[in-house]
Amino acid sequence: MKEILSGNEAIARGAYEAGVKVACAYPGTPSTEILENTVRYKEIDSSWATNEKVALEVGIGASFVGARSLVTMKHVGVNVAADPLFTLSYTGVNGGLVLVCADDPELHSSQDEQDSRNYAKFVKIPMLEPSDSQECLDFTRLAYEISEKYDTPVMLRTTTRISHSKSVVTFGERIGAVKEPKLERNPAKFVMLPGNARGRHYVVEDRTLQLSKDGVSLPINRVEMRGTKMGVITAGISYQHVREALPEASVLKLGMVHPLPFDLIREFASKVDKLYVVEELDPFIEDQVKAIGIPVIGKEIIPICGELTPGRVRKAFGLPENASSTVEKLPGRPPNMCPGCPHRGVFYTLKQLNAYVSGDIGCYTLGFMPPLSAMDTCVCMGASIGMATGAAKVLPPEERKKVVAVIGDSTFLHTGINGLMDMVYNKGAATVIILDNRITAMTGRQENPGSGHTLMNDPTNEVNFELLCKAIGVKNVRTINPLDLDECRTAIAEEMERPETSVIITDKPCVLIKREGVFKPGAPLQVVDDACAGCRACLKIGCPAIEWIPSSGKKGKAHIDPLLCNGCDVCSQLCKFSAIKEAK
């Protein structure tokens, strides 16, 4: 059967075909759709974990009792999972374990451009890198074989252009006899006390040497000779751009990017006059090729920042660029919070109160954008609360009051809760706002332990944020309606005054929740033309449904698009002239 699949869909299919029994992840663009597709195969138990470290631990547990498991995350998630990952390299596996890590060159939706190939080298485990969706499927299957054959976890690395691009894929069958999970005790291998681990380190080093030797004859590392003038070593999406831009070049296409098959590289180098490495981000292959004494041209011409495109490769090799039309400068079109988003009123209030907002990762990071412009810091998942603690520690009392951490429900459960425990325990004095919109919104509305539903869509236990905060020692916890601006203002202002930790929880859902009955839109509002004084107060919240019509009235007037408005009523509370009313 042939279908057009994205890289993510193909990885899910590959895991299914490889007999995977457990798949676990924390959502993160561009990796998210892998688990949203494994869930279609009832043979695989798919679940969202609270964070990447937990996801990997679930995968490890399943592997140790013999099942093949799949764990997926985006590049920054690997930092969270790094602790168990390093030791897993020492223990090795029982059932095959594949960790998919999706990098995001060009930062399409990330906070940094980390090159996760360095992790494979640092952790000392093999890494495969597919170049299209068919390879995503095939390499996933192969990764399980390598994992079990060499007793190692395997990383499968994709980049945004592999995860989210689609190409034609031919399916295979799910393999029949994968072994049945059962308890097998092997503490010498699975208990990494220093005495055991010391011995395992030798195993890890031998494994890497062996893999490097065997990589020479691994079919996914292949030489394509097309003449001897120019040779290019490349992998992943860069391979496609090289084929596009340099059709005459001979290519060493690496399917396994760690460890490198050095003998194959030597042989290829000896066959061509001039050798290049074309790779995105770090000079990962280049540095290692140079280290074995082979001269090669790489980052002198290939950009180190951002993703490659066929055009950027052409440019690097000094080929003429295609003629293109130049256009005048235009207003940008950044993303915006949805009409009726429950976060809008909170950020408006924070701005009004001149709060110093310690932000986090989620839809609410868009609170940074004008006109709300109410976010002062944002570093990584779960960091907002810890950073607020640090800032409050050193500021004088008047300044200290302004420190407010904001965090979403899913992010709070991810790693924010640790920050809150620390804040309470160490007597930190800042205000924390948990923006509980009942879903992990930014990555595309995934369920989490606060939403009361599993990935496989079963109803489940629902975390009670209020009780949870109290249980870890927060004395001042209150829940507010974020769509009521007066209530927001009173609550936030009062808690900012308090010289100890307090938590405010908002309780209105995201407008995009798929499950019925969670979000109930209100009737759309309209601007009563005669009453609108053109004061622009309603524009301060940046709702996409409200448009300024400069040509209307004396000073211009606001207009609400009835098709976009979700009737949240926030704008009408801003209008002193009562010009915004329910549409008739």
Place this chain on the structure above:
Amino acid sequence: MSDKVTNIVLVGVGGQGILLAAEILSETFMLAGFDVKKSEIHGMSQRGGSVVSHVRYGKEVFSPMVPEGDGDILFGFELMESYRHLSLLKPGGTVVVNDLCIAPPSVLIGQEQYPADMALKIQDLFPDCLLVDGQNLAIQAGNARAANTVLLGAVSKRLDIEEKYWVEAIEKMVPKKALEVNLKAFQMGRGLK
């Protein structure tokens, strides 16, 4: 089958159905026996950001991204986004664009103005430009939301692919209850010259 790869760039604003149109294009080309690659950036797509999707088909396609300045067709859902991405098109390329302006945030709040004469400026650079009144035609077909299928019909007329493959792809990708309207919208787009 010639070795030449055909490059299509779809641009517009998140929420306009661009990703579905790109899926239908890809499916059509696969059904017609071509190698197909498609690439796009989503994540922000539902929140009104600018969306670009690349679809390439031919005997063998390597990169999933249309090389800069190699685009054969720009398939635009909104005027300003279409104008913004003209540099992806090769000289003399074809533009099929929806006659629609969607204000970005800075314009909504009255900070900037929506640039004037976008359609004329596109036609200036690319005389082979078809301006489609997608919204009105979609309403005539039975649903304002089928504008993307009207446009798809207009684009289909500019590609050498048998009609049956288009219909088959639409039947596969569009939900049952919206199918009739969409097939009608497609034919109306195809009827435009």
